Amino acid sequence: MPASSADSLKDDDGYLKHRQLKRGAAGWILLAGLGVAYVISGDFAGWNLGLAQGGWGGLLIAFVLMGIMYGCMVFGLAELSSTLPTAGAGYGFARRALGPLGGFATxxxxxxxxxxxxxxxxxFIGGYVExxxxxxxxxxxxVYLxxxxxxxxxxLRGVGEALKLIFGITAVAVVALFAVVVGLIPHFDAANxxxxxxxxxxxxxxxxxMGISGIVGALVYGIWFFLAVEGVPLAAEETxxxxxxxxxxxxxxxxxLVVFGALMLVLVPGAAGSTAMSTSNNPLPEALRLAYGGNTFLADFVNYAGLAGLVASFFSIIYxxxxxxxxLSRAGYLPKWLSLTGKRHTPYLALIVPGTIGFTLAAATGNGALLINIAVFGATVSYVLLNLSHIVLRIKEPDxxxxxxxxxxxxTTSVALVLALVAVVATFVVDVFAATITAAIFGAALLYYxxxxRHHIVAGAPEEEFAHLAAAEAELQH
Incomplete structure (x- = not known):
């Protein structure tokens, strides 16, 4: 990295002091709950649309392939997050392995x-409310507002309060998934x-x-079973x-997530039929109603709990x-004012600014499928870089x-890397418009960098210090 005006900001008794998160707020159980919360809305809706792309067999293969990709990647992230425990997570891992450009891109x-x-x-929450x-x-x-x-x-009240509430909401959604399993098992028929x-x-x-091409079309929906679990390491500084x-x-x-995803994939279309579920916006309660020949208390309960599942994912992804x-802001890659924290050690501007952008997108488009496809494209690009980071760091710094x-x-992470590259290609196949929009946003961000x-990076930020220490140690060894 070239010398810059910000390199002198090691810590000037003020900069990092106003950018501190609350330490020790989460143990591994809350972290596991956070990981499930990120993803659980995907069990309630979205994945079933993959049935229309590839049929049950195509979606099953997509689920297995993406499950392998996420599983292998999660093992890599478990190592990286225990080695470089910072709030930057993916950015921090790639910064150490691939340099500042790779870190920023990730x-x-x-x-x-x-x-x-x-x-x-x-x-989707608005749809459930209606x-x-x-x-x-x-x-x-x-509703969005x-x-x-x-x-x-x-x-904004604090990370401890937020994580505990996320855990509680997620528990309600998990109970609903158990109820779906119990309710649908007696009505399962493989022919469906x-x-x-x-x-x-x-x-x-x-x-x-839909033949082999149906598998490619279903890959994006296989991702929905696991999308965002990689966000758990973002809580590292508060663990x-x-x-x-x-x-x-x-x-x-x-x-x-693997267990619940497999159960939903088998039991929901197995009880109600793949054809009926392939177009449903509310597959779990609809499957129960079809299986029991009408409305039931169980279907209504799952309907309300589905709203809890959506809220859990919404709430946790805000985190x-x-x-x-x-x-990224604390290290100077984005405007530094975005990383200011308040008395409760919450990054209030980093909560409010993306929230305002998100609300504007929801209100302006009203198109949940388009926005999810944009999110999936960003995710798959990050997966390529995250797995590459693990591989490079193992080779560069084996000790x-x-x-x-x-x-x-x-x-392990090489398997995930190959599957992530396939997933990037699949996003273009499924929705070239959404992928193109995301690529344009990504390109504009790289131009900003x-x-x-890149001329205003803060050397004292934890992720940057990790990288500089590695460079210094390498020079000493030579």
């Missing part, structure tokens, strides 16, 4: 994912999985009604013992975007002290 890809995903979820007839509201901007105001406001008529394309069959808690938390979260923006070591080493922020 951080921005993650930030795009986390800033846009809540906007999509706000639209479907349930709550308060006579429609799926429109007042209230949703953002309430949950950004709770985060294959009731989509083959379209006659090459290799099409009852198992793959009691990150070297132990981070690996336990993120691996436990992934294990829970994620604020920590990623905080870290680096690690709190946890990935089983299989770089072979090249012409401005």
């Amino acid at each position: 951080g921005m890809a993650v930030l795009i994912e986390y800033a846009v995903a809540p906007a999509a979820i706000a639209i 479907a349930l007839g709550l308060f006579g509201l429609t799926n429109s901007w007042p 209230v949703t953002y105001a309430i949950f950004v406001g709770i985060h 999985l294959f009731d989509i008529v083959p379209n006659g394309s090459p290799a099409s069959s009852a198992f793959l009604p 009691a013992d990150p070297k132990k808690d981070m690996p336990r938390g993120i691996i436990a979260a992934m294990a829970i 994620a975007y604020s920590r990623q923006m905080f870290a 680096l002290q690690r709190g946890y070591r990935t089983p299989g080493g770089i072979w 090249w012409f401005y922020s």
Whole structure:
């Protein structure tokens, strides 16, 4: 990195003092809850649209491939987060492995994912509110505004309060998923999985009604079962013992998500039919109603709990975007005023600014599917860079002290890297418009870095100090 005016800001008794998070607010159980909360809305809606892309067989293969990708990546992230425990997470890992440009690119890809995903979820929350007839509201901007105001406001109160409330809301959603499992098992019929008529394309069959191309189309929806679990390491600076808690938390979260994802994928279309579920905006309660021949208390309970699942993901991803923006801003990659923290040690501007952008996107587009596809593109780009970071860091710094070591080493994250590259391509296949928009935003951010922020990096930020220490140690060894 070239010398810059900001390199002298090691810590001038004021800069980092006003950019402090609350230490020790979360143990591994809260971290596991946070990981599940990020993702759990994907079990309630969204994944089922992959049935229309590839049929049940295509979505099953997509689920397995993306489950392998996330599983391998999570093992890599468990190692990286125990080794470099900072709020920058993905940016910090890539900064150490790939340099400042790689760090910024990774951080921005993650930030795009986390800033846009809540906007999509706000639209889905509005849909649930309208479907349930709550308060006579429609799926429109007042719902989005209230949703953002309430949950950004709770985060402003403090991280401990926010994480505990996230955990509680997530517990309600998990109970609902258990209820779905119990309610649908007696009505499962394997024939229902294959009731989509083959379209006659090459290799099409009852198992793959859209043929091989259907698998590619379903990959994005396979991602929805796990999207955002990689955000757990963003809580590193607020964790009691990150070297132990981070690996336990993120691996436990992934294990829970695999189990629930598999159960929903098998039981929901297995009870109600893949054809009926392929177009549903509310698949779990609709499956229960179809299975039982009408409305039931269980279906109504799952309907309300589905709203809790959406809220859990919305609430937790707000936490994620604020920590990623905080870290990038604290290090000077984004405007430094965005990383200021208040008396409760919450990054209030990093909570409010992306929240305002997200609300504007939701109100302006009203298109949840478009926004989710934008978020997925940002996510898949970050996955390529995160897995590459693990591989490079293992090769460059084999003797680096690690709190946890990935089983299989770089072979594990190499599998995830290949699958992440396939997922990037799949996002263009499914929605070229959304992928192009995201690529343009990403390109504009890289131009901002090249012409401005790389000359104003704060050397005293934790992620930068990790990288500078590594460079100094390398010089001493030579």
